[in-house]
């Protein structure tokens with residue numbers, strides 16, 4: 001019996017050893033089998049790369065879509081900052097009831113136009129659209145005066161206050177023109193009302 005068991009154990013161990021010696025063969029076989037594997041794997045990463053490129057394309061397209069959205073934000077930022085300040089705090093008492101003392105004749109409007117082009121167009125643009133060469137980097141940007149000056153809120157007092165005191169209280173880049181003669185400020189306002197508003 002003992003011998004039988006010994007033989008059994010021996011055959012099992014040999015068998016196992018055999019398997020053991022076989023197994024490297026299978027692994028080498030597996031290795032050679034997998035050898036083309038990496039080759040296919042090499043082509044595989046190429047596919048994700050292409051996929052990544054394909055994904056990259058819409059990403060590139062995204063900023064193009066974002067641009068009009070930004071423009072829309074820009075539009076609302078110019079129109080709300082000052083008008084909402086006035087809604088909240090009311091018109092500055094000093095300017096509230098100001099009325100343009102000048103008559104809207106050609107002489108005054110022409111003078112206002114010249115002043116506008118020399119003092120304001122740099123930021124607001126020649127037609128007041130807010131597209132002057134120096135205005136692009138400002139936040140909030142220069143207002144589109146063709147829209148603002150046509151709004152109900154843009155009373156004489158509102159425009160005179162804005163031009164005279166600038167963006168100080170609002171923290172904007174709109175300069176203060178209180179050293180400009182009052183008459184000139186009023187000429188500019190005439191020009192805004194007749195040549196810029198609603199155009």
Ligand code: HEC
Nearest residue numbers: 078082119120123138140141142143148162167172173174
């Ligand atoms: C340095 C650039 C700059 C110049 C020059 C400039 N502005 Fe402005 N202006 C701004 C900016 C920025 C705003 C928007 C922020 C604000 O309302 O304060 C603005 C706003 C205004 C508004 C208010 C519009 C609104 O949203 O209610 C008026 C009116 C105006 N400007 C008129 C003028 C006139 C008139 C001149 C020339 C005498 C002038 N600006 C010169 C930058 C400028």
